[in-house]
Amino acid sequence: MLTQQMLSGLASGFIYALLALGFAAVYRSMRVINFAQGDLFMTGAFVGLFLAKNLQLPFLAVLLLTGLILLAFGMVFERFVLAPASSHTPEVHAMIRTVGLSVVLQGVAIITWGTEEYRFPQLLSSASVSLYSISIPVNLLFVAGTSVILLGSLVIFLRHTQLGLSMRAASQNRLGAEVVGINVSLARSFAFGLSASLAGIAGVLIAPLWYVHYSMGVMMGLKGFTAAVLGSLGSFPGAVIGGLTLGVIENLTAGYVSSVWKDAAVFAILIAVLTLRPQGILGLRYKERV
Amino acid sequence: MNHSTQVSLRARLQLIALLAGFIVLPLLLNDRFFQHVLTTAFIYVVLILGLNTVIGLTGQVSLSQAALYGVGAYTSAILAKQISLPFPLSFALAVCVSASLGFLLSACVVKMRSHYLALATIGFGEILINVFRSAEKLTGGANGLSAIPAPRLGPWIIDTPLRYCYLALAVAIACYAGMFLITHSQLGNAFRAVRDNEFAASSLGLNTVRLKVLAFTLGAGYAGAAGALYAHLDGFIGPESFSTSQSILLFCVLVVGGLGHPLGSLIGALLFVIGQEFFRAFSHYQLLLFGSTVIIVMVFAPQGIAGLLRSMLGQGSDAAKNPLQGATWNPNGFKAVPSGPTEILSSDTSALAYKNQRESPVLVIKDLVVRYGGLIAVNDVSFNVISGEILCLIGPNGAGKTTLLNVIGGQQQPAQGSVMLNLSGTSAASEKEFSVIGLQPHNLARVGLARTFQTSQLFSELSTVENVLVGQYLHRKTRTSLLTILFLPWIAVKKDTEAREEAEKWLRFTGLYDYRYQLAKHLPYGLRRALEIARCLATNPSILLLDEPSAGMSPSERKSLATLLRSISNLGTTLIIVAHDLDLVRSLGDHVVVLDHGKVIFDGSPQDLRDSEKVIDAYLGKRRTELQLAF
Numbered sequence: 001m002l003t004q005q006m007l008s009g010l011a012s013g014f015i016y017a018l019l020a021l022g023f024a025a026v027y028r029s030m031r032v033i034n035f036a037q038g039d040l041f042m043t044g045a046f047v048g049l050f051l052a053k054n055l056q057l058p059f060l061a062v063l064l065l066t067g068l069i070l071l072a073f074g075m076v077f078e079r080f081v082l083a084p085a086s087s088h089t090p091e092v093h094a095m096i097r098t099v100g101l102s103v104v105l106q107g108v109a110i111i112t113w114g115t116e117e118y119r120f121p122q123l124l125s126s127a128s129v130s131l132y133s134i135s136i137p138v139n140l141l142f143v144a145g146t147s148v149i150l151l152g153s154l155v156i157f158l159r160h161t162q163l164g165l166s167m168r169a170a171s172q173n174r175l176g177a178e179v180v181g182i183n184v185s186l187a188r189s190f191a192f193g194l195s196a197s198l199a200g201i202a203g204v205l206i207a208p209l210w211y212v213h214y215s216m217g218v219m220m221g222l223k224g225f226t227a228a229v230l231g232s233l234g235s236f237p238g239a240v241i242g243g244l245t246l247g248v249i250e251n252l253t254a255g256y257v258s259s260v261w262k263d264a265a266v267f268a269i270l271i272a273v274l275t276l277r278p279q280g281i282l283g284l285r286y287k288e289r290v
Numbered sequence: 291m292n293h294s295t296q297v298s299l300r301a302r303l304q305l306i307a308l309l310a311g312f313i314v315l316p317l318l319l320n321d322r323f324f325q326h327v328l329t330t331a332f333i334y335v336v337l338i339l340g341l342n343t344v345i346g347l348t349g350q351v352s353l354s355q356a357a358l359y360g361v362g363a364y365t366s367a368i369l370a371k372q373i374s375l376p377f378p379l380s381f382a383l384a385v386c387v388s389a390s391l392g393f394l395l396s397a398c399v400v401k402m403r404s405h406y407l408a409l410a411t412i413g414f415g416e417i418l419i420n421v422f423r424s425a426e427k428l429t430g431g432a433n434g435l436s437a438i439p440a441p442r443l444g445p446w447i448i449d450t451p452l453r454y455c456y457l458a459l460a461v462a463i464a465c466y467a468g469m470f471l472i473t474h475s476q477l478g479n480a481f482r483a484v485r486d487n488e489f490a491a492s493s494l495g496l497n498t499v500r501l502k503v504l505a506f507t508l509g510a511g512y513a514g515a516a517g518a519l520y521a522h523l524d525g526f527i528g529p530e531s532f533s534t535s536q537s538i539l540l541f542c543v544l545v546v547g548g549l550g551h552p553l554g555s556l557i558g559a560l561l562f563v564i565g566q567e568f569f570r571a572f573s574h575y576q577l578l579l580f581g582s583t584v585i586i587v588m589v590f591a592p593q594g595i596a597g598l599l600r601s602m603l604g605q606g607s608d609a610a611k612n613p614l615q616g617a618t619w620n621p622n623g624f625k626a627v628p629s630g631p632t633e634i635l636s637s638d639t640s641a642l643a644y645k646n647q648r649e650s651p652v653l654v655i656k657d658l659v660v661r662y663g664g665l666i667a668v669n670d671v672s673f674n675v676i677s678g679e680i681l682c683l684i685g686p687n688g689a690g691k692t693t694l695l696n697v698i699g700g701q702q703q704p705a706q707g708s709v710m711l712n713l714s715g716t717s718a719a720s721e722k723e724f725s726v727i728g729l730q731p732h733n734l735a736r737v738g739l740a741r742t743f744q745t746s747q748l749f750s751e752l753s754t755v756e757n758v759l760v761g762q763y764l765h766r767k768t769r770t771s772l773l774t775i776l777f778l779p780w781i782a783v784k785k786d787t788e789a790r791e792e793a794e795k796w797l798r799f800t801g802l803y804d805y806r807y808q809l810a811k812h813l814p815y816g817l818r819r820a821l822e823i824a825r826c827l828a829t830n831p832s833i834l835l836l837d838e839p840s841a842g843m844s845p846s847e848r849k850s851l852a853t854l855l856r857s858i859s860n861l862g863t864t865l866i867i868v869a870h871d872l873d874l875v876r877s878l879g880d881h882v883v884v885l886d887h888g889k890v891i892f893d894g895s896p897q898d899l900r901d902s903e904k905v906i907d908a909y910l911g912k913r914r915t916e917l918q919l920a921f
Binding site: 033092097099100102107110222225226233260264267268 | 351398399401402405406408409410412413414416417420421424534535538539541542545546549574575576577578579580581582583584585588589592
């Protein structure tokens with residue numbers, strides 16, 4: 001029972017981790033909390049639905065294409081909506097623009113798909129693998145596997161590619177990066193695109209397990225943000241650990257305390273953690289310059 | 291934004307016109323539907339005014355306003371339904387319960403910053419919503435509460451839309467007036483100071499924790515009032531009206547309307563509610579329209595609609611009318627002060643004074659050690675500061691000067707040693723001698739220790755005179771409490787005027803009077819440094835700590851600075867100056883302490899400084915002969 005709970009906790013934890021990574025990427029590069037993250041997740045699920053149902057594409061292609069589409073969308077949004085005036089207005093304004101995006105995405109979803117719930121075609125087997133006495137659904141394994149691969153490639157991208165390095169440089173010191181010839185605006189656009197893309201992929205990953213609905217992203221956005229802050233906002237390893245911790249805590253509370261009070265319990269723990277350890281569970285401090 | 295303490299005639303006229311319009315409007319719209327819409331709009335005005343206190347004035351991003359609104363609604367509804375409490379009482383209790391929850395919330399989150407704060411308030415809201423949904427006996431669970439009785443005020447039952455509209459309008463007017471008074475009071479100024487620069491605010495004696503808790507409590511009280519009004523409007527409430535998404539929407543509405551000024555909240559709330567009703571027919575497009583409006587306003591008018599209107603009407607744009615380009619600080623205001631520049635070089639007398647006062651130290655630093663990891667930044671430093679003297683703290687880069695100043699100013703804790711303040715000669719202190727270490731910055735300012743910083747820490751969105759008013763806020767004599775502002779506003783206005791006159795006196799003294807309405811962020815460098823000093827003087831310090839006050843100043847500004855510092859010293863203030871500028875030290879210092887590698891290598895008068903071999907070695911390197919001997 002306990003192991004089973006922990007395992008399903010880890011699965012939702014990986015989804016939270018993907019969203020949390022998006023929050024971290026945007027926060028690092030522009031000190032903005034991206035309130036649209038949850039709705040980009042929802043958009044990803046709907047784009048995936050369209051690709052899988054209407055175009056009958058295989059699952060991996062759906063995953064990849066959704067990622068690319070959201071990457072492009074995120075970059076365009078950053079370039080034309082967030083970037084103007086970003087340097088001479090407070091971050092709150094950029095934050096509000098992401099809230100605007102979130103509402104617009106929901107609005108577009110309502111116009112295009114209405115307010116019904118959609119079932120995502122099961123592209124993978126719904127069987128379970130039995131290991132000792134624990135049954136693990138294949139879907140779940142796939143979610144975990146894809147997330148791990150994504151995280152790994154993200155680390156390699158940031159550490160070992162030119163664009164990744166310039167993104168890290170731009171996030172640490174904008175002026176310094178500009179002086180040495182880094183295209184900071186491109187790096188920022190890419191960071192936002194990356195975060196949109198991660199959210200979209202998370203949406204496609206979770207869609208076969210859930211129903212697809214225009215407001216499915218609201219709670220997920222909050223959870224992803226919670227995960228990012230739990231692991232200290234701005235840190236990539238923190239985002240992953242925060243996401244997994246949140247998933248496990250949530251499932252354990254639902255299983256052992258009460259499923260009605262699950263959300264309250266999670267947020268109470270969150271407030272307690274923030275009060276006692278304002279740097280996040282890990283105590284990693286992402287340095288901010290005053 | 292140019293908030294002036296005195297409300298101008300024009301603003302008053304605008305307000306009266308606005309008021310008259312709102313009173314006549316429900317009668318003109320002789321239609322139940324429109325009256326209902328207007329009622330909802332007034333409720334939102336109250337709700338968003340409350341949010342503006344927290345986010346707009348104090349700069350704390352709080353995302354639990356909708357949940358606190360729900361607390362007010364449920365409280366009033368439950369009280370009215372279950373124990374048939376009359377409306378005025380259930381309304382008052384709703385305000386109290388919401389305000390107490392706001393107080394509780396802020397007590398938990400007050401130390402958190404930006405995103406942590408936003409998240410904690412979201413979490414708090416989610417917990418409350420979970421209670422609304424799950425405590426079925428009390429709140430009706432997901433079905434909500436229905437058949438909430440219509441309010442009864444004495445002989446009148448408020449059961450028609452027109453009557454309800456006037457009830458909501460009365461509450462909205464009261465709330466707007468309260469917020470207007472707060473915004474224009476010294477308290478509002480203190481809130482904005484916390485928003486702009488919390489660090490500097492606490493160094494000027496503002497208890498930032500108390501101010502933030504006050505703002506949260508006030509905002510929650512407003513939410514409670516709005517909630518109570520909402521509960522009895524349709525006789526039905528359900529949990530989905532109070533979700534976090536609603537809180538985030540309210541935040542949007544506030545920012546689109548315009549942060550900081552109550553007018554922005556008014557505009558935002560009215561546009562939001564009326565727009566929502568107007569577009570109800572296109573229900574599918576409602577979200578899209580709302581979202582795009584938010585984005586478009588934020589891109590083209592980041593100051594919000596109120597900000598746009600103000601700049602179109604030419605208010606708050608003094609800076610644009612009065613360009614500061616190339617302005618340098620050239621004070622002539624303190625010519626009236628008896629000491630002229632001629633006295634500055636009369637070093638004989640000051641040296642004498644230095645010897646005479648050796649016995650009455652105002653600050654005793656003993657065996658002070660500060661470590662950064664393995665590095666010892668301040669190593670076993672001891673010296674005394676004599677009351678009324680100008681002490682110059684000099685030394686090469688990295689000698690530990692700023693660290694030492696941070697310890698005295700309460701920004702940093704030493705590993706060992708003591709810093710004792712002895713204010714027996716001055717009136718400010720109740721105790722005779724006490725330790726500075728461990729005192730919070732705002733308490734340090736209250737015992738008479740003020741400081742400036744190496745990089746200027748002004749309240750950038752406040753005007754020059756408002757910056758000085760923040761420094762003055764710690765004086766009880768001219769300060770006004772929230773209750774005075776709300777219930778005895780004429781007394782508050784009178785006190786604010788006095789405080790402003792006092793602040794203007796300091797601006798004259800420092801030669802900044804001509805720039806009193808400029809926003810601090812528009813001031814050129816030299817003026818900023820001068821403003822920092824003026825702000826500190828307003829706290830009426832016994833000891834003033836200055837961290838490289840002359841850095842980056844032009845030669846003429848340096849001269850002005852020396853004159854100003856001498857005048858400040860003549861007021862009886864003890865000055866501790868970290869300096870690089872040796873001319874300043876020679877012309878001004880009564881007492882010089884030289885630090886090198888964290889140690890005191892010289893402690894004496896400026897005359898002896900020139901002959902000290904150690905100091906010459908530290909600055910110029912060892913003499914050649916010695917080096918040769920060493921080989």
